[in-house]
Amino acid sequence: LDEKIWLTLSFGIIMIFMLITGYQTFALSMGPPSNKEIIDPQKVDQTAPFNQPGMKKIGENEYEVVMTLQAFGFAPSKIEVPVGATVHFVLTSKDVVHGFQIAGTNANAMVMPGHIQRITQTFDTRGSFLVLCNEYCGGGHQFMSTTITVL
Numbered sequence: 001l002d003e004k005i006w007l008t009l010s011f012g013i014i015m016i017f018m019l020i021t022g023y024q025t026f027a028l029s030m031g032p033p034s035n036k037e038i039i040d041p042q043k044v045d046q047t048a049p050f051n052q053p054g055m056k057k058i059g060e061n062e063y064e065v066v067m068t069l070q071a072f073g074f075a076p077s078k079i080e081v082p083v084g085a086t087v088h089f090v091l092t093s094k095d096v097v098h099g100f101q102i103a104g105t106n107a108n109a110m111v112m113p114g115h116i117q118r119i120t121q122t123f124d125t126r127g128s129f130l131v132l133c134n135e136y137c138g139g140g141h142q143f144m145s146t147t148i149t150v151l
Ligand code: CUA
Pocket: 070, 071, 072, 097, 098, 099, 133, 134, 135, 136, 137, 138, 140, 141, 142, 144
């Protein structure tokens, strides 16, 4: 009888985990970068919008930053926005899996080669925000950082 109880409990716990994962994936849309936005990681430089990385104004204090990540760095490497700006980041990797974390905010995303990752952050306080790669990506990992300056 004991064995049956433990088996039932273990199975129940697994089912609960699977339900939570399913809920996060489908109801909350959490998960890896969308499979609908696939690009050729060998041809990032020729693929729009990544053929022109950089920042552009798309609304009242609203900006879009198209950024590529690769070992050793982020391009563009220097970003300056006015205080209160909402920034829509459009990210991809040119080589391996990288991370995109803006220290001191909730912005944290995985950036995979062949996928487009989108993340939005509003900067309500002035200052310098450290951007880090938080996925171990090889020999240049410790050099992968940049800053976002909020003026
Ligand atoms: Cu890129 Cu670690």
